[in-house]
Amino acid sequence: MTVIAGPKSAMAIHQNIDWIAGAAERLQERNWGMTWAASEIQRLIRSGDALAAIEVSRHGGGPFRLWGYALFRAVATDGELLSLAVHRSTRRSGVGTRLLRKCRDELLSLGCDRLFLEVHERNRGALSFYYRFGFRRSGRRSSYFNTNNNKFDALILEIYLR
């Protein structure tokens, strides 16, 4: 199921925000620049400064599994995607698209009309994914990422939500 984790999320999710933040930290790929510590993800979600669309499954009363997450925030009428990752074993099966749709719906309900993000210029897989979703390139930030002591640009992508 794809749900929102935030201050108002269902009890079962709310009680597991620390776990979700830890699992989200582990899903991130170090090659693509900016990574978020579990403590920071947890703080952002608990405070309401950011929300996360998460894809989780649970069998019976057993533990949750996190298959992907999209961490985002609303700043006035702009939404910003801070981080997105899908578990390697489940890529190319629509999880990333469901997460972005959830994120878009939530931002629309918060009054946003645009979503933007920064992506590593060499992250071809993610670029194809975002373009396929409908994002367009709107800018570039020079030397934004430092990967293994090499500087790479970030491409700024945006999509209008309405």
Ligand SMILES: CC(C)(COP(=O)(O)OP(=O)(O)OC[C@H]1O[C@@H](n2cnc3c(N)ncnc32)[C@H](O)[C@@H]1OP(=O)(O)O)[C@@H](O)C(=O)NCCC(=O)NCCS
């Ligand atoms: C980018 C990412 C989130 C995509 O998630 P996903 O669940 O695999 O995406 P979807 O299955 O919804 O893909 C939808 C479409 O996007 C495109 N796409 C997705 N991944 C792609 C890839 N690696 N190469 C080319 N096209 C891709 C395809 O058109 C795909 O449709 P198809 O599978 O029918 O061809 C995932 O690959 C990931 O976690 N990557 C590592 C982390 C990362 O780079 N995050 C982005 C940082 S800004």
